[in-house]
Amino acid sequence: MEIESEISRLKKEQNAIVLAHYYExxxxxxNADFIGDSLALAQIAAKTNADVIVFCGVxxxxxxxxxxxxxxxxxxxxEDAGCPxxxxxxxxxxxxxxxxxxxxxVVSYVNTNADVKSVSxxxxxxxxAVNVVSSLSEKEVLFVPDRNLGxxxxxxxxxxxxxxxxxxxxxxxxFDIKELEKLKKRYxxxxxxxxxxxxxxxxxxxxFIGSTSGILGFVQKSSAEExxxxxxxxxxxxxxxxxxxxxxxxxxxxxVCFNMKKTRLEDLYNAIKYERHEITLxxxxxxxxxxxxxxxxxxKRG
Ligand code: 13P
Ligand code: SF4
Numbered sequence: 001m002e003i004e005s006e007i008s009r010l011k012k013e014q015n016a017i018v019l020a021h022y023y024e025x026x027x028x029x030x031n032a033d034f035i036g037d038s039l040a041l042a043q044i045a046a047k048t049n050a051d052v053i054v055f056c057g058v059x060x061x062x063x064x065x066x067x068x069x070x071x072x073x074x075x076x077x078x079e080d081a082g083c084p085x086x087x088x089x090x091x092x093x094x095x096x097x098x099x100x101x102x103x104x105x106v107v108s109y110v111n112t113n114a115d116v117k118s119v120s121x122x123x124x125x126x127x128x129a130v131n132v133v134s135s136l137s138e139k140e141v142l143f144v145p146d147r148n149l150g151x152x153x154x155x156x157x158x159x160x161x162x163x164x165x166x167x168x169x170x171x172x173x174x175f176d177i178k179e180l181e182k183l184k185k186r187y188x189x190x191x192x193x194x195x196x197x198x199x200x201x202x203x204x205x206x207x208f209i210g211s212t213s214g215i216l217g218f219v220q221k222s223s224a225e226e227x228x229x230x231x232x233x234x235x236x237x238x239x240x241x242x243x244x245x246x247x248x249x250x251x252x253x254x255x256v257c258f259n260m261k262k263t264r265l266e267d268l269y270n271a272i273k274y275e276r277h278e279i280t281l282x283x284x285x286x287x288x289x290x291x292x293x294x295x296x297x298x299x300k301r302g
Pocket of ligand 1: 037038039111125127197212
């Protein structure tokens, strides 16, 4: 296809790499240099030699890449591809809550805006959240903004007091235990793999809980042939590409993150050709948000 070869040509010409999250459209994942979960993509952004990073994902991911590599040009093809959960916490509210609670350590999920990161002690993704919280010497933690991931962490790190924020991901929050039970009855042989952003009842009924790459690895290694999946359905592109003869059912029939699906191939092409849309952040924010992200990168996956 012509647009695909043009993208390849422009990438070489500009020494650009294309990073894409597993929730992006298939046509984007097919044309990316790297696909991965939030942690893997942040790690690549931290060490790439490319001059330009085109981030096919949502804004907090591109911002994280910019904070880790401020000298590089970071492009987000769709300017308003945001994460509704990230917008559920503001810097002012986090500082107010922190004061109210007597100054606990602030752990912010990487799904936050840059100014929230700038007032956090350490970041985490769903892949390392348990290890991040376990690594802290402090006993009290304010976990921002996902209450489901925070609760999942609290259940596993028993020696900490984890204060939860009232944020959630609309896509994962919609997974309903009744729908899951129906699927389990209909497909009794199927194993259930869900993302920790899912509600507790759904997590408790799962055989595996993990990040997007955790779910991918679980399905790839399992000898089971049928799976019920509790995460955004874009993950099925890489799962199907790397496995054969397995069947999948998404809880509720479908799960879409509309922001992840905004980027089409044409937008990727326009992003590289016209340098759209460059992420710019205040130098002060970059300096303050760097430390918690860098600290997170040094912690292992769970
Ligand atoms: P992962 O870190 O598991 O890739 O998830 C990112 C995300 O946005 C989940 O909704
Ligand atoms: Fe945000 Fe949920 Fe979309 Fe992930 S799936 S980017 S948490 S809205």
